[in-house]
Amino acid sequence: xxxxxxxxxxxxxxxxxxxAASGDPxxxxxxxxxxxxxxxxxxxxxxxxxxxxxxxxPHAGGKVADTPACASxxxxxxxxxxxxxxxxxxxxxxxxSANPKRFTDPAExxxxxxxxxxxxxxxxxxxxxxxxxxxxLSNQ
Amino acid sequence: MTSDPNxxxxxxxxxxxxxxxxxxxxxASEFERVRPVTHAATQKECGECHMAFQPGLLPAVSWTRxxxxxxxxxxxxxxxxxxxxxxxxxYLTQTAGSGDGRLIRITEQxxxxxxxxFEPSIWSRKTVKAKSNCEACHRTAAQGLYEDD
Numbered sequence: 141x142x143x144x145x146x147x148x149x150x151x152x153x154x155x156x157x158x159x160a161a162s163g164d165p166x167x168x169x170x171x172x173x174x175x176x177x178x179x180x181x182x183x184x185x186x187x188x189x190x191x192x193x194x195x196x197x198p199h200a201g202g203k204v205a206d207t208p209a210c211a212s213x214x215x216x217x218x219x220x221x222x223x224x225x226x227x228x229x230x231x232x233x234x235x236x237s238a239n240p241k242r243f244t245d246p247a248e249x250x251x252x253x254x255x256x257x258x259x260x261x262x263x264x265x266x267x268x269x270x271x272x273x274x275x276x277l278s279n280q
Numbered sequence: 281m282t283s284d285p286n287x288x289x290x291x292x293x294x295x296x297x298x299x300x301x302x303x304x305x306x307x308a309s310e311f312e313r314v315r316p317v318t319h320a321a322t323q324k325e326c327g328e329c330h331m332a333f334q335p336g337l338l339p340a341v342s343w344t345r346x347x348x349x350x351x352x353x354x355x356x357x358x359x360x361x362x363x364x365x366x367x368x369x370x371y372l373t374q375t376a377g378s379g380d381g382r383l384i385r386i387t388e389q390x391x392x393x394x395x396x397x398f399e400p401s402i403w404s405r406k407t408v409k410a411k412s413n414c415e416a417c418h419r420t421a422a423q424g425l426y427e428d429d
Contacts, residue, residue, distance in 0.1 A: 204356050226356075227330040228409040251361060258357040 162278040163236070166244040171274055173246075177267030186268070191276025194269055195234075201262035210234075210260060210273075218280045235280035243274050310377070311337065311391050316424040319371040321364055329358065330412055333386060334424045335372045341381025343372035349384075387411040 159168040171186070178186075196216065197209025206225045207213060213231060214222040219238045222231030233239040243249055249270075257265040265273075314336035317323050326332040335343065347369040350358045360368070379389045386392055402408060407416055414421035418428055 224329050226354075226410060227412060229329055229331075247361065251359075255357045255359055 162243070162274065164240070164244050166246070167236075167274065167278065170243060170246050170249055171271055174267040174271040174274075178271060183268060186271040186275040188272070188276040188279050190269075191272035191274070194273055195276060197260070199261050202258075202260045203262055204259045207260055210256070212260075218277055234277050236278045237280060242277065249274075311395075312425075312427045314377065314424040314426075315375065316422075319368070322368045322371050325360055325364060325368060329356075331415055331422055333414075335375040336377035336424070337379075337386045338372075338376060338384070338389070339379045339381045340373040340376035342379065342384050343376050344369070345381075345384050347372065354385075 159165065162168050162171055175183070175186070195210045195214075195218065197211065199208050202208060204225070211218075213225050214220075214234045218235040219233055221233055223229070224231060232242070234242060236242050253265050253270055257263065257269075314334040317326075317332045317334055322335075323332045338346075346353070347365060350360060350365065359365075379391070383389055387396070396411075403411055405416075409416070414426070418426045420426075420428060
């Protein structure tokens with residue numbers, strides 16, 4: 141019983157933290173999901189600062205040589221409108237303040253990480269990296 | 281007069297020329313006016329990174345190869361969830377056009393090259409950026425109308 145209560149408290153606390161950090165219930169659920177995965181290791185919470193480093197890069201080993209950072213297409217200021225590096229197609233801002241619908245559709249979020257972590261980093265992102273990334277952009 | 285062999289030959293040549301002209305016009309307009317994209321997932325997923333090209337611009341074999349290779353889509357990982365990819369694949373192949381199935385780039389199809397025989401510098405213009413950017417010149421390309429050149 142004690143364990144269950146403790147677990148419930150932990151979950152409730154975790155949700156509260158994510159909700160406070162992200163401001164949208166669906167985005168909070170996505171963050172909680174990554175928090176649950178990240179907690180398997182030495183997880184102590186998401187970091188907007190780590191998220192910023194991930195966003196700005198530059199990284200090596202990505203599939204697309206022209207895009208060594210998220211900022212390559214999304215611009216260094218995530219409030220701005222991005223531009224696809226090859227086609228020139230506009231990309232809606234990454235910053236939640238400029239684009240409140242950002243990170244509110246779980247399937248869409250996973251689709252983009254699945255693709256662009258490979259394109260930019262040359263590998264899949266960890267749950268912690270995904271959480272850091274959303275945390276950074278939720279505060280932008 | 282009508283039995284004059286020269287006249288008959290001339291009429292024959294004229295008729296043949298008319299036929300050839302008509303056929304030529306029909307082939308040219310096949311790609312100047314294509315059915316617009318009517319499938320929501322295709323419009324959304326393809327249209328995120330580039331104009332959602334109309335299925336009529338490539339033959340089914342080419343679309344199949346494109347959908348088989350989304351993990352390396354012209355040098356970029358553009359993978360999709362399996363169910364979304366399957367729906368898009370079936371829309372593209374069922375409404376596909378004609379062309380060379382060995383080629384997956386619209387811009388390498390023979391009809392396309394014939395219609396875009398320009399100075400190479402055009403493609404590096406800032407407003408054009410890529411050959412795939414149909415809308416830079418064809419303002420109504422997204423609706424499947426390419427007659428404005």
